[in-house]
Amino acid sequence: MAKFQRHVFTCINDREPGDPRGCCGAVGGHEVAAAFKRKLHERGLKRIVRANKAGCLDQCHLGPTVVVYPEGVWYGPVTPADVDEIIEEHVIGGRPVERLVIPDHRLTGRDPASAEPAGG
Numbered sequence: 504m505a506k507f508q509r510h511v512f513t514c515i516n517d518r519e520p521g522d523p524r525g526c527c528g529a530v531g532g533h534e535v536a537a538a539f540k541r542k543l544h545e546r547g548l549k550r551i552v553r554a555n556k557a558g559c560l561d562q563c564h565l566g567p568t569v570v571v572y573p574e575g576v577w578y579g580p581v582t583p584a585d586v587d588e589i590i591e592e593h594v595i596g597g598r599p600v601e602r603l604v605i606p607d608h609r610l611t612g613r614d615p616a617s618a619e620p621a622g623g
């Protein structure tokens with residue numbers, strides 16, 4: 504069985520129009536997921552890098568969101584135009600694309616130990 508070196512998860516979650524949480528599916532998540540799948544295949548990387556569609560990753564306000572493992576680097580909002588750069592720089596080169604990285608302090612569900620003190 505193949506052992507993938509990296510996984511690229513892209514949120515494609517859809518919600519009803521007007522839902523205050525919004526959703527990645529309505530702002531381009533499907534197109535981003537398709538771009539990752541197609542471009543990884545075109546570059547011959549599909550056996551070592553897995554592009555997965557994901558449900559809600561709980562970062563809806565920052566979508567479309569993408570997370571790359573094993574590093575656990577979060578990106579958002581990502582457009583199809585950003586996919587080549589993420590593949591080239593991060594997936595192949597191992598260097599996160601800083602201009603698209605969601606900083607830890609903006610992530611929902613971050614480690615409480617790293618949270619800013621209340622009232623600070």
Ligand code: FES
Nearest residue numbers: 514527560562563
């Ligand atoms: S809908 Fe994409 S992170 Fe929630």
